[in-house]
Amino acid sequence: REEKYLEKTKKIFVGGLASNVTESDFKTYFDQFGNITDVVVMFDHNTQRPRGFGFITYDSEEVVDKVPLATFHELNNKMVEVKRAVPKPYCFQRCSISRI
Numbered sequence: 001r002e003e004k005y006l007e008k009t010k011k012i013f014v015g016g017l018a019s020n021v022t023e024s025d026f027k028t029y030f031d032q033f034g035n036i037t038d039v040v041v042m043f044d045h046n047t048q049r050p051r052g053f054g055f056i057t058y059d060s061e062e063v064v065d066k067v068p069l070a071t072f073h074e075l076n077n078k079m080v081e082v083k084r085a086v087p088k089p090y091c092f093q094r095c096s097i098s099r100i
Contacts, residue, residue: 008061010037011085012068015053017041018078023054029075030056034063055085 014026027039038057043050058064064084072079 009064009085009087010059010061011055011057012064013053013055013083013085014073014075014080015083016078016080017050017052017054018076019050019052021050021054021076025076026054026056029073030067033058033067035059 012030014030017026021041023039023041026041027036030036030039035058036056037059039054040056041050041054042052068082068084071081071083073082074080
């Protein structure tokens with residue numbers, strides 16, 4: 001079952017984005033690592049304000065293996081955390097989420 005987590009992915013998670021980061025800023029910075037096929041900065045549906053994280057999808061799985069080698073990257077004068085994206089079904093099954 002752990003193999004699911006180790007599957008190759010073309011997507012990275014980026015957390016800690018500054019509220020003023022645009023999709024263009026996001027793409028421009030991460031474009032240096034490889035060819036990007038999709039850029040998403042997550043927004044709150046109710047307030048339309050950025051949620052502070054986003055995803056970058058590359059055309060190659062190998063790029064994703066290289067980008068997170070440095071856990072933190074500086075984007076718009078703020079340190080952001082970069083990780084391999086974990087597919088939702090895996091996270092829902094494996095992540096412990098406390099809800100009250």
